[in-house]
Structures are given as structure tokens and as C-alpha cells.
Amino acid sequence: MSTTRLEHDLLGDAPVPATAYWGVHTLRAIENYPITGKPIGSYADLVRALALIKHAAALAHKELGQLDETRAFAIIAACQEIAGGRLHDQFVVDVIQGGAGTSTNMNANEVIANRALELLGRQKGDYAYLHPINHVNMSQSTNDVYPTALRVATCLSIRGLLSAMAELREAFEAKADEFKDILKIGRTQLQDAVPMTLGQEFSTYAVMLGEDEARLNEAIALIREINLGATAIGTGINTDIRYAKLAIGHLSELSGLPLEPAPNLIEATQDCGAFVQLSGVLKRIACKLSKTCNDLRLLSSGPQAGLNEIRLPPRAAGSSIMPGKVNPVIPEVVNQIAFEVIGNDVTITMAAEGGQLQLNAFEPIIAHSLFKSVEHLAAGCRTLTAHCVTGITANRELLAERVRTSAGLATALNPYVGYENATRVAQEALATGRGVAELVEEMGLMTREELDRVLRPEVLTAPSALA
Template sequence: MQERIEHDSIGALPVPVDAYYGVQTLRAKQNFYITGKQLHPDLIVSLVQVKKAAAMTNYETGELNKEVADAIIAACNDVISGKYHDQFIVDPIQGGAGTSSNMNANEVVANIAIEKLGGIKGDYSIVHPNDHVNMSQSTNDVYPTAGKITALKLTQKLLFQMERLGEALKQKSIEFDNIIKVGRTQLQDAVPMRLGQAFNAYRSAIDRDTLRLKKTQNELCIVNMGGTAIGTAINANPEYLKRIPVNLKKTTSFNMVLAADLIDATQNLDAFVSVSGALKAAAVTLSKMANDFRLLSSGPKTGFAEINLPPKQNGSSIMPGKINPVIPEVVSQVAFNVIGNDLTITMAAEAGQLELNAFEPVLFYNLFESIETLTNGISTFIDNCITGITANEDRCEELLEHSIVTVTALCPYIGYKEASDIAKESILSGKLVSQIVREKGLLSQEELETILDPSLMTEPMEEQQIS
């Protein structure tokens, strides 16, 4: 393999002659073999979108000549279009607060630009990774900005799926609205409810999670670009700070705004904690819903069996005909992962010291994984489970009829103590609640038909006129 020799502050290192990355990237590759993976492709694009915006701004302020600026912008466009991603070789989890990722982008863009100007890769006298591509920047403003842009991109996809989920649950709530079932607390029979109400409650929770996640998007649009090393804007033209948000919007389509306090924005990662918190809340909602679906479909002969989940695959290698609730199971596993990632993100944000947080790499790795797995988990939940759920109306009616859940409605008319005695007798004797009340002569048949009508127990009612 042919090689070229490149130098950095550590010394010299042979770099493959065809590589668009350089010596600093190669050192990082050698130092950080942690996950064995590449940077997230959206993070690669986001980094280069930041580089493009910086080159545009540096040209506008007169810091970068047109020839070099045009070459850098053209190189960035190539990477943004999907080319050269194989040249981003650093591990996503790395020491150095993201410097390796930033330099990987600087070197790749520089070498593409060099070739566009007729030079040979590694001839940094034409376009230099630090002096030109990284002009007016530091890893400490580039990397967190790219992380926010990436999170914005990924959450757009997640929000789309969450809105789809809300709509799917709404449709089921309408479809099941006339089916009365037993409502349960602590897995014990409680009071009647409509199956549609259960699904509408799931929808309400998802709508709330969606709104919570949307609120975090504004925080992600606040960036510290131009703050450079610690937020004091050293080596950045004052005009650069005014123009860089405008050019970021041009390269990303997001309405990026400069933080009011660049030092704060450089050292604190609470915006990412907010996003992760919203993801965790959504994950909890999803797993609780998945647990309910597993319970409500349990059996099918010896469990609740109030709903049927669509059969997706054989459930056993030994038990013929067994079908497991595999989609709710995988959704819960996604939720567990998101909840675990939230702890990592929290600790990474907490571990920052003084003017910089060095732990963004692991934070981004876990945050992006949470967003993507949640997006994919919700997608399969909708398409392979929720839209295919059917109700066992006869089973719901059977369980309701033989339960004591209607006895609560008697309390205003015969008192808690009498109602409790009737409940106990019904459980021991197997008699229906209405039968025992009639036998005791406590209420007339007409009164019972009104008071013990399960459908009337599922909504607040106007004051009943019963003597």
C-alpha cells in the first residue's frame, strides 16, 4: 500500500496515499477502537454542514479568499450528498471532547478541496484543515452544534411516527367505543369502562409525549457557534458571530440562533438532557401500553383475552400453535434501552468540568441510538400490532357480567357496608349482584336497571332522579 507522510504536534505518521483523512484522524483511529462503528451518517453530514456555513461566513467577512472558500463549499456539498462517508473512520465514542470527529471532517473536506483546486491530497499549503476548513471555529462550538443539528434531524422522523401512533390509537378508540369491559386497578376488578376509553387514554398520553418532545426542539436550535474554544469568541471576527446563524440556517434548513451566553452554551449540555428526558417519558408510556396489550390479550383460553393481537410469527420451537406478543415485547425492550441510555446521557452531561464538557461523544452515541430505536420501535408497533388489534366483545361481556364491578354504583343508594356485603356474597355464591339485591328487596327492578347499567357507569352523569 502506498503511503504519504503527514506530521502533527506528536510527530510523523504514514497515511494511505488514497485516504482523504489525515494524520490526526488516523491517530484517533488507532487510539479509540471502542464500538467498532463509524460516526452516525447524519452526524457526518451535520459536521460538514457546519463547515460549509463557516466557509460561507468566513468568505463574507473577508477572512477566506473566494477560491479557497468555493473549494471548501464544493467539498462540503460532496460529503452532504453522501460521498466520502467511508473516510470518516473515527469511533463515535472517543476522548478529546469530539476533537477527533472535528478533525476527521476538517481533513476530509480539506483534501477534497485540494483535489478540486488541482492539488494532491496532503498538500495542505493549498487548503489547510485547521487554518482554512476550521477557520473561526473550535471543536468546542462545531461539535455540539453538529450534535444539535443531528438530534433535530432524527427527532423530526420520531415526531412523525409519534403522530402516526396517536392517530392509530384514535382510530381504535372510535372502533371500540361501544364495547363495555371490566376496568381494573392493581390487576383486580374495579368498575366498568369502554374499551375505546382505554385506547383514548393511550392516545392522550402519546399526544402529551409528542408535545413534550416538540418543546425540546427550540432548545436544540440554540447554538454556540462563534464561541470557539470556551465561548469568548477568540479568533472569530465579530461579524462572523452575526452571520454564522444565518448561514447555518441556509445549510441545514433549521432556524439556528446564537446563544445569549456563549460561555454557558459551551460548557452546559442540559438541552440534550431535556431531549433525553422527553424520550424517556415517551418510552415509559410505550412500555406501559405494551404491557397492557400483553395482559389484555393473554391466554388466549386462560387469560383476559379481551383483545386479539395480530399473529406475526410462531411463538415456540416446541409448543405447536403458540403465538407470542412479540411486537409489544420488542417495544418494551426498546423502552428499556432508552431508559438506560438516559442515565448515560445524564451522567455525561453532569461530568462536565469548568468551561467544557468532554463527554459529548458518548452522550451523542446514546442519544442518537435512543431516538432511532424509539422511531423504529413505534413504527413496528403501529404497523405490526396496533392497526391489527381486534376486540373480543363476547369475552368482554362475559367477564363483565360475572364480575362484581357494578356494585360500586350501589353505594349512593344502599351504602358502602351493604354494597360490600353484597360483593362478598356474590363472590362466594356465584350469584349476580343484581340477583342478590332483588332477593334482599333493597331496590326495585326498574331502579336496578338504571343504576346497574354498565354503559351509564363509564361517563359522568347528570344527577339521577331515583327515589
């Protein structure tokens, strides 16, 4: 038995491995794009989205009488297998490619066609009976299939990121509750400011994540608007007038997503603004996660010569030369993910700007950059939750002592002793190392009873009645 089969395209004949489900168009792409070594099959949501689109198209064409039941059911069965996780190793085109995603679309068409032929008891490559373009790609163009697949895959993958962000937010909320009774000194510009609770500090990280979850859901609403049925440039050439509505309806049902047809398909085929906006939200998430990790590293610095206010769970030996050193490796890896996401946003911005006229040819790099950002942010959130936040402990004794001796307490006494007296107390506390309360009482500015009433945690860390 031959180890290859001969397939033909506009460039001529070429031998394709006999066992491969992909064909000659995919072969050309393998030869043309040895770029990253990362195949499109590594993005499971993208492959699943392609299969769902081809499934929806086959259903629409069967209803319209344009595809007979035998071929339609074979194509649908192949798509169901691929959507379920089979044959992803046959999606071998590099994620970065020329041709606006044509090679990705053809890779999908060929794998689906050859698996459908196999299900019908025919040989791979028997395209005279079931053709990758004439049947699997009927009423489609790369220019509506690829953007739609990218949008569907993005919606599917964002679910994982939202789940990971929610888990991290809940971990910070749990720590905020655990630390709600621990007084500490807040800081502005890295200088001592006024008292707060460690719980209040950790609650801000939870709030920031919650805000970003909301922004991400808003951005995804725009991604659910698709151009399926637009074909080459948005005019819908070669499609039945009923096709787009039928196909989008089936795709919504198959994907479980509330997909909507773009109001202007010509605009939707060339405009990548929704991807730019989504990437901007991912950058926002990355920036705020990185800021949070900066805080965790700073608050845990030391343990002897740093702030040492919290302790991160030790995850690895920190040095090959310094015995006993433990580094904040989990926040550090999340910082690096954030740097990557910010860089990906620049790539997506330039790719969206670089499109010309009726098509953006650079959506493959948009897809690659978006999926990396989403996947890595989700992994970073899960790692930060499991290996860092849930195990954080507070250095209660040190925090209590710092509050007791902090000149920042003088600020809380402004309404009672006046700014000038409070300044004098603060300067004396800094110069002598004595406590603010002790000095205020000694100077006769307030009695012990008055100080006890004012210097309570609930008064120090929130607005209160001053009368």
C-alpha cells in the same frame, strides 16, 4: 502509483491510504479508539450537521473577505455533497472517543478539505493549497463545532421520532374509536374495579403519546440554542466580531432550523443541561411506552389461562417446544428499547455532571447515547404501530360476559341502593357467580326498568345526572 500518502501532525509523519479522504488526525483516532466498532458515519444526521456547519462557516468567511472565492466554493461544494449523503463512509472515527470530539471535527475537516482539493483538480493531501485547519476549520474550534453539530443533528433526528410517535398515537386513536362501544371491567392494583369501554382504555395510550410529543417539542426548543463562534472556551478568540452572527444565520438557513446564539458563550460551551433535559424527556417517553406495552401483554395474556381481552397479531412461532404458542414479541422488543433508553439517560446524566471548568470532555458519549435513544425509540414506535397496534382485535364475547357477571357492577349502584346493600350484592355475586343485576332485582332493591336505565354504557362509563 503509491498506495499511501505521507501526512504530518505534531506526533510526526504517518502514511495514510492514498484513496482515503481522511488524513493523519483521523488515522491517529482510528488507532486510539477501537472501542465500539461503530463509526461516526453511521449517524447520518451528525455527519450532515458537521457539513452544514463547515458550509455556513465558509459562506461567512467569504463574505468577510477572509476566504477567497475559489477555496470557499470548493469547500461549499464538498459540504453540499456530504450533506446530501456522499462520503459518509469516510467518517471513520469511533463514536466513543477522547478529546471532547476533536477527532470527529478533524475527520470532518480532512474529508471536506480533500474532497475540495479533488474538485479543484489537485491531489488529496495538498494542504499547502487548501488546509483542513487553516481553511475548513477557520474561526472554529472543536469546542463550538462539536456541540453545535450535536444540537443540529439532534434536532434533525428528533423529527423522525416525532413522526413515528404521531403515527403510533393515530393508530391508538383509531383503535379507541373502533372499540368505543365495547364494555369491559377496569382494574386497579390488578383487581376488578368498575366498568369502562375498551375504547377508553386505548384512548389513554394515545393521550400519553400526545403529551410526550408536546414535552419533546419543548425540550428541542432549548437544543436550538447553539455556541457557534465560541471557539475554545467561549470568548470567541480568533474570530471576527461579525463572524458568529453571519455563520449562525447561514446555518439556520441551510438546516431549516430556527437556531439561536446562546446569550453567554462561555456558559454554553461547558453546560450540557439541555442534553440532560432532553434525555429526561426521552426517558419519560420510554417509561410510558413500556407501561403501554406491559398493558398490551397483560390484556392479551392467555389465551386460555390469562386475561385474553384483546388479541395481538401473531408475528412468530413462540416456542421451540410448545406447539401453537404465540408470544407478544413486538411489545417485548419495545420494552427492551425502553430499558436501553433509561440506561442511556443515566450515562448522559453522569457525562454532563463529569465536565470540568470551561469544557465538557464527555460530549461524545452524550452524542452516542442520545442518538441511540432517538433512533431506537423511533424504530420501536414504527414497529409497534405496523406490527402490533393496527392489527389488535377485541374479544367481544368474553368482555361482555365478564361485565355481566362482574361484582364490580355493584359500585355503579351505590347511589341507588346504598354502600351496604351494594356490598351485600357484590359478596353474593362473587360467592355464587350470579349477575349483579339479577341479584339486585331479586332482593327487591331496584326494578328491572330502573336497572336498565342505570346499567347503560353511557351511564356506567361517565358522569351522569343521578337525580
